[in-house]
Amino acid sequence: MEYITLVGESYEKALEEARRKYGDEVRVHSRKEYTVGGGVFRRRQKRCELTLYLAPRKAGKVEQAVTKEDLAEFEKEAQTPDPSTLSEEERMDTRRPAKELQDRSEAERILDLNSISPPLRDHVLEDFQAGDDLALSLGDRIISSVRIDHESQAHPRKYQILVGPTGSGKTTSLAKIASLYQSVGRKVAIITLDSYRVGAYEQVKAFADAFDMPVELVSDEDAVLLAKDRFSDYDLVMVDTMGLSPADVPLNLKLRGLVGLFAQHETNCLLTCPATMKTVDLMKVWRNYSQFTRITSLVATKLDESESIGSFLSFAYEVDLPISFCTNGQAVPADLRKASTLVLMEYLTGFGVNIRPIIAQLS
Numbered sequence: 278m279e280y281i282t283l284v285g286e287s288y289e290k291a292l293e294e295a296r297r298k299y300g301d302e303v304r305v306h307s308r309k310e311y312t313v314g315g316g317v318f319r320r321r322q323k324r325c326e327l328t329l330y331l332a333p334r335k336a337g338k339v340e341q342a343v344t345k346e347d348l349a350e351f352e353k354e355a356q357t358p359d360p361s362t363l364s365e366e367e368r369m370d371t372r373r374p375a376k377e378l379q380d381r382s383e384a385e386r387i388l389d390l391n392s393i394s395p396p397l398r399d400h401v402l403e404d405f406q407a408g409d410d411l412a413l414s415l416g417d418r419i420i421s422s423v424r425i426d427h428e429s430q431a432h433p434r435k436y437q438i439l440v441g442p443t444g445s446g447k448t449t450s451l452a453k454i455a456s457l458y459q460s461v462g463r464k465v466a467i468i469t470l471d472s473y474r475v476g477a478y479e480q481v482k483a484f485a486d487a488f489d490m491p492v493e494l495v496s497d498e499d500a501v502l503l504a505k506d507r508f509s510d511y512d513l514v515m516v517d518t519m520g521l522s523p524a525d526v527p528l529n530l531k532l533r534g535l536v537g538l539f540a541q542h543e544t545n546c547l548l549t550c551p552a553t554m555k556t557v558d559l560m561k562v563w564r565n566y567s568q569f570t571r572i573t574s575l576v577a578t579k580l581d582e583s584e585s586i587g588s589f590l591s592f593a594y595e596v597d598l599p600i601s602f603c604t605n606g607q608a609v610p611a612d613l614r615k616a617s618t619l620v621l622m623e624y625l626t627g628f629g630v631n632i633r634p635i636i637a638q639l640s
Contacts, residue, residue, distance in 0.1 A: 292327065392585060396594065397591045426601040434545045440548055445550050464510075464512045466490060468493050469516075501535055529568075549578060551579040573598075575592075586624035
């Protein structure tokens, strides 16, 4: 029994091509549908692979009746081909299921190593094709699933409000982002709403003085309006906020009222969380803050203290929010990174690829 393998864009097109080449005697032994390509730079394409054989030509009703038993035996043989009769390519096809299981097991190991959880995990493994380089294909699939906020990086709205839990690195991140935009010629000012944490204002003031930026400490709605009026001719106003506990209802209501004074169309609200947090805890933080403000993007902090950014990527995918910035240390502004495909890939582990030299070369 001779078997033929043919690949087309769809089952219908593959079958049409088979009939064009081999005539009406061609029969389908098996079919396999899959996708190829895809990722950051390539669009995924559907493929259908048919394994075919040629049926004997019909010789009339009498002969067909006589050979009915033989034909049944022929069809049985077609379902269970003798391996010794297969070509090398067809033998490789019979080994594909084992390789696919092996590839999936390795992909799951890498996902576990990076603490990548559902639904991102399920999305990455769905119809996953390892290709020639499993690690590269898997990394590409992960990174291409997460959005990056290139728009607000290049064209930030006037008010940049950073929210997040206490200890997440909001104030330091604010200083780094403010310094970044000042370095490219933007006129930057700072408003801090955090009059509760001891030393919060002093921390912001020390930074503002070092970089010659004006800063206003406000504690009520009137003070916010006055600060906005004072900084009306500035290109960018960074707004620092106090950390919240879901149990502190009065403070939650106060922050909601203050943040509500900034119009949405001219405001970016950046949820700032450490990459060291578990996905489930990041989700709790997001639910708390999204009750009173429209979060537009994310900042991943403390990457220097985390083994992987996988939990944060799982979170970003689940809430469908883009990542704007990453921080990996205390230095201002040196330890701020604009989120990008390469930067995110740099903070995944277990891929056997050292991407840092590539980033250094591109920089």
